[in-house]
Each structure stands twice: as structure tokens, then as C-alpha cells.
Amino acid sequence: MIDIQNLSKIYKTKSGTVTGVDNVSLTVYEGEIFGIVGYSGAGKSSLLRCINLLERPTLGTIRVDGVDLTSLKSEELRAARLKIGMIFQHFYLISQKTVYENIAFALKAANLPKNQVQKRVEDLLEMVGLSDKKDVYPSQLSGGQKQRVGIARALANDPKVLLCDEATSALDPTTTKSILNLLKKINKELNITIVLITHEMNVVKEICNRMAIMQEGRVIEEGSVYDVFASPKADLTKEFIESVVSFEIPDVILDGCEGPIVKVTFRGQVAGEGVISDMLQTFQVKGNFLHGSIEYIQDLPLGIFIMELKGKQEEIQAALTYVEKRAAQVEVLRDGI
Numbered sequence: 001m002i003d004i005q006n007l008s009k010i011y012k013t014k015s016g017t018v019t020g021v022d023n024v025s026l027t028v029y030e031g032e033i034f035g036i037v038g039y040s041g042a043g044k045s046s047l048l049r050c051i052n053l054l055e056r057p058t059l060g061t062i063r064v065d066g067v068d069l070t071s072l073k074s075e076e077l078r079a080a081r082l083k084i085g086m087i088f089q090h091f092y093l094i095s096q097k098t099v100y101e102n103i104a105f106a107l108k109a110a111n112l113p114k115n116q117v118q119k120r121v122e123d124l125l126e127m128v129g130l131s132d133k134k135d136v137y138p139s140q141l142s143g144g145q146k147q148r149v150g151i152a153r154a155l156a157n158d159p160k161v162l163l164c165d166e167a168t169s170a171l172d173p174t175t176t177k178s179i180l181n182l183l184k185k186i187n188k189e190l191n192i193t194i195v196l197i198t199h200e201m202n203v204v205k206e207i208c209n210r211m212a213i214m215q216e217g218r219v220i221e222e223g224s225v226y227d228v229f230a231s232p233k234a235d236l237t238k239e240f241i242e243s244v245v246s247f248e249i250p251d252v253i254l255d256g257c258e259g260p261i262v263k264v265t266f267r268g269q270v271a272g273e274g275v276i277s278d279m280l281q282t283f284q285v286k287g288n289f290l291h292g293s294i295e296y297i298q299d300l301p302l303g304i305f306i307m308e309l310k311g312k313q314e315e316i317q318a319a320l321t322y323v324e325k326r327a328a329q330v331e332v333l334r335d336g337i
């Protein structure tokens with residue numbers, strides 16, 4: 001659906017040039033929710049804004065639904081842009097217009113008769129759960145309600161793609177959850193491809209199918225959210241994951257450990273606890289659990305256990321080989337073997 005090839009965005013400033021995006025290639029498939037994560041300044045907004053040409057790429061191509069946007073003339077580009085909705089962290093609603101008028105305004109270009117505009121706006125308001133707020137002004141709405149209006153407005157022209165620029169960053173956790181659920185519903189029911197940028201890994205964990213991590217304008221890691229959580233490669237990716245799944249063990253506990261400390265990761269339906277208890281029964285090894293969690297990502301369990309192993313070196317080695325053969329990934333965090 002979205003094909004980005006060798007895209008760079010270089011800004012010219014008074015003091016020189018700044019690279020916003022540095023040679024990024026990415027594919028977002030139809031119907032998926034794709035998350036782009038990174039700290040402030042990583043280039044997420046620049047990349048997202050290049051997708052609908054709010055920013056013109058300095059180099060590279062962007063194809064949306066097979067069309068190279070950079071090759072379009074202004075009239076064609078305007079039409080193509082209607083098929084790419086966008087929502088923002090700060091909503092950008094028109095304060096002098098009611099909820100109804102804000103959404104109807106987005107339909108202006110479609111030149112629909114009044115009764116069709118009314119029907120469309122009412123359907124959109126129902127979709128986002130705001131039918132009762134039709135005649136109020138943005139200042140009378142909560143942040144979550146404002147974002148719902150933003151979403152209704154973005155959907156007004158039946159887009160195929162929805163771009164979300166830190167759409168939940170100004171919202172509290174409960175409201176964030178409800179907006180994420182709404183985005184999930186829109187993705188499923190309307191088959192709209194969603195690309196979101198965020199600095200919050202929990203947003204990606206909650207709703208994305210695939211993801212990319214950006215740093216200094218580049219994509220440093222990408223893959224299915226499950227795979228990235230199960231086997232992160234870059235240090236920055238690990239850091240982001242630890243922000244939602246913490247494996248931190250207090251120093252005083254670590255100092256009290258004598259044996260090697262291992263992290264065992266079980267993917268999918270493998271019953272990790274069963275494998276570990278079989279291992280402890282089969283080998284002359286004692287396990288001291290330091291951490292354990294089962295995360296559900298895209299409804300698939302991901303089991304992570306951290307433990308200290310005590311026993312003879314050969315027994316520990318054999319026990320780890322046994323666990324590894326049972327679909328687990330074993331990482332020695334602190335050697336002692």
C-alpha cells in the first residue's frame with residue numbers, strides 16, 4: 001500500500017542543513033497497522049509528513065496505492081491526498097466551528113449535496129461515538145473527544161490510509177486506550193491501512209502488526225511487533241521494550257546471586273513454565289527465579305523468565321541445551337558457567 005524507497009529529507013536552515021530522514025526504505029502492506037517508534041528528533045514526523053507530501057522528500061520515492069505522489073501535478077496531488085487521512089497530537093480543530101461543521105468542512109472538496117453531507121457526518125459521528133456532541137464547539141470537548149472529532153474528520157473522504165502523528169501523546173492512559181481501540185476498529189471494519197508514529201512503545205504493543213525503530217533519521221530495526229519484542233537486536237530497541245516490559249532486577253538481588261543468570265524466552269503457545277520445571281527435574285540444577293512474565297502481543301503469548309542457575313557447570317550447560325531445544329531462546333545475562 002505504501003512503498004518508500006531511499007527517502008531522504010534534508011532541511012535547509014540559516015546555519016546549514018539538517019538531515020530529518022536519512023535514506024529510509026519501508027513497505028507498509030494493505031490493511032496493517034504499522035508503528036514507527038523513536039525518540040524526539042529521530043525523524044518520525046519528517047517521514048510521516050513525506051508520505052502525504054506535507055513535506056516534499058529531498059531524495060527518493062513514495063508510492064501510495066501504486067501512485068508515485070512526487071510525480072503528480074497539484075490538482076492530481078490534491079485528489080490523491082484526499083485518500084490519505086491524517087490525525088495530529090494537538091487535533092487542529094477549527095475552534096469557531098461546531099463538531100458537525102468541522103467534519104462537514106473536510107467534505108467541502110467532494111461537492112456533495114447538503115443531505116448527503118448530513119448523512120455522512122452523522123454516520124461518522126456514530127462511528128466515533130460522538131453523535132450527542134454534534135452541535136458543541138471544540139472548547140467544550142475533552143482531549144479524547146477532540147481526537148474522536150479529528151478521526152471523524154480524517155475519515156470524511158473515505159481514505160485508504162490514515163496517518164497518525166503522535167495521536168495519543170496528549171491523552172491520559174485510559175483515553176489513550178479508548179482511542180487505540182477506535183483505531184483498531186477503523187482498521188478492521190473499514191480496512192484502512194494505518195501508519196502511526198509514537199515515542200510510546202505501549203501504543204505499538206497495543207495495536208500494531210509491524211513496526212520500525214528510527215534513530216538519527218534512519219530505520220535501525222523493523223519487523224513484526226512480536227518478533228521485535230521476542231528478539232530485539234539494537235540497544236535502542238531493547239531500551240524501548242524495557243519501557244513497557246521491565247526486566248530490571250535490583251542490584252542487591254544480583255549481588256546475592258552466585259550462579260549464572262539466564263534469560264529464557266518462549267515464543268507462542270509453548271508452555272514455558274512446564275519446560276523449565278521439566279528441566280529442573282531432569283538435571284542436577286537448581287533454579288532461582290528472579291523475574292517472570294507472559295506478555296500478550298497480537299494475542300500471542302511471549303513468556304520471559306530470568307533465573308539464576310546453580311549446579312555443576314556441565315549440568316547447567318546440558319540443562320540450557322535441553323531448554324533451547326524446546327523452542328526457547330536462551331541468553332546468558334551474567335556468565336558464571
Ligand SMILES: Nc1ncnc2c1ncn2[C@@H]1O[C@H](COP(=O)(O)OP(=O)(O)OP(=O)(O)O)[C@@H](O)[C@H]1O
Nearest residue numbers: 011018019020038039040041042043044045046047
Ligand atoms: N522544518 C524543519 N526545519 C529544519 N529542521 C527540521 C524541520 N523539521 C524537522 N527538522 C529536524 O529534523 C530532525 C527530525 O525531526 P522530526 O520532527 O522529524 O523528528 P521526530 O522524531 O518526529 O521528533 P518529534 O517527536 O520531537 O517531532 C530534527 O533534527 C529536527 O530538528
